[in-house]
Amino acid sequence: MSTLEEHVDVGVPIDKAWDDLHRVENYPRFVEGVREVRTEAGGRARLDVEAGGRARVFEAEISDRRGERVMEWHTTSDPELVGSFSLQPINENRTRVQARLEYDPDAIRETFGGQKGFAQVNAIERLVRSDLEHFKECVEQGG
Numbered sequence: 001m002s003t004l005e006e007h008v009d010v011g012v013p014i015d016k017a018w019d020d021l022h023r024v025e026n027y028p029r030f031v032e033g034v035r036e037v038r039t040e041a042g043g044r045a046r047l048d049v050e051a052g053g054r055a056r057v058f059e060a061e062i063s064d065r066r067g068e069r070v071m072e073w074h075t076t077s078d079p080e081l082v083g084s085f086s087l088q089p090i091n092e093n094r095t096r097v098q099a100r101l102e103y104d105p106d107a108i109r110e111t112f113g114g115q116k117g118f119a120q121v122n123a124i125e126r127l128v129r130s131d132l133e134h135f136k137e138c139v140e141q142g143g
Helices: 014-021 024-029 105-112 117-140
Strands: 002-010 034-040 044-051 054-065 070-075 081-091 094-103
Touching: 002 117, 014 081, 014 094, 014 117, 024 034, 024 117, 094 105, 094 117
Parallel strands: none
Antiparallel strands: 002 094, 034 044, 044 054, 054 070, 070 081, 081 094
16 A cells, blocks of 8 residues: 655635535535545445546545544545545644545556556646645635
């Protein structure tokens, strides 16, 4: 498994960032490749994703530690993806959003195609960074 950690500082209070992060139905607005998200009972979500020219449906379980401002998730089928978002206040109007993703590069390549090795890792890093920047734009614009 490979681990990727990225963060972005957003210009909103932690409560606003936390609330927006939990609106998973809005993920298509800022997560590349996510076409639709439906929340289901028991902390589950169904994500329609297109990546590498391939469409897939993922089921994910989502849990959070509200007091610690940590939201964790994992897919319930292949490819196995495990991730989390943690929020930390910088001051009363700024919040750091830390994303952590654990994945098997070979499983990602098999599922979505694409390049091998270092090039693929760089592509995933760019994608996560881009998604965090898009989240920043959405949350700061009030969307």
